[in-house]
Amino acid sequence: MTTTKTGERALADLQREHGPALFHFLLGLTFGDRQRAEDLLQETLVHAWQHPEAFDAPYDSMRPWLFTVGRRLAIDARRSRLARPAEVSDAVLESAPAPQDTADSAVRALDVREAVKTLSPEHRAVLVQIYFRGMSVGETARELGIPAGTVKSRSYYALRLLSRSLPGYSSRSSSLSRPRMADASATST
Template identity: 50%
Template structure:
């Protein structure tokens, strides 16, 4: 029964409701669905009378009820994206906590290991530049960097920061 009602009256009913809702297709489809659901729940209301006028009346009443309900509620406020962008997020706090934890882990390293990591990672120097700045051979910079990273990873794991 419902399928037959939809196939016979669904198109015109949707067009009518689209005009009532100002072209809001999602709302119009919801109204058509609710109208057909009410027709299915109350088959006795359809017997002995033309179906299309009853469907259009129910649909119109649903649109009017939705409009009245919307007016009775306070208006919804939009979210201003610029205001939200200016608020500190949890990412800022997380980054600060992570940087403190990394600083603590770096402080735990031996001075030669810490110096190599500071030169290569924080100052962005190449191995040759770090070797010149520290006054040690390039091969020593490479090996100290390797062992310093292992020690740093272990120190971060102890603090629950590294996987």
């Protein structure tokens, strides 16, 4: 009798009768993860097929037994996921920022400081206000008491002088900390 009850037809009837309710129950246990709930549903039905004695139980419905098996399988699956390290997908790795070489940036900062020290006090004052303190041309003009045009020309000439002493930096960039590719022709002039 157990062989007919656990046959394909009996399992199909069991899934049709209890599958939707069991799926919604497992969906709640998996916090809405449909794929995991479907996997647990299939695993629960496999357990029913492997245990034909459950069909001969004294109760009227298989539903309590199925829900108990499904709940235990969900608990076991959660415990096994928590026991191993979290999986990291390629998308997470690609979006993670690449570590920066702090020694390289420290050397560049020292190079810039040394180069700025070689400028005249007037040129240095303009660059300090604009690039190191983040002031606009108008704010720098008011702070130093000079016309805005003078601020622009001093910053232009100061950056040109720096580009000669720092061949890896561009005088056209908006920041002194942006290196550019130095080609052989630019460094030989």
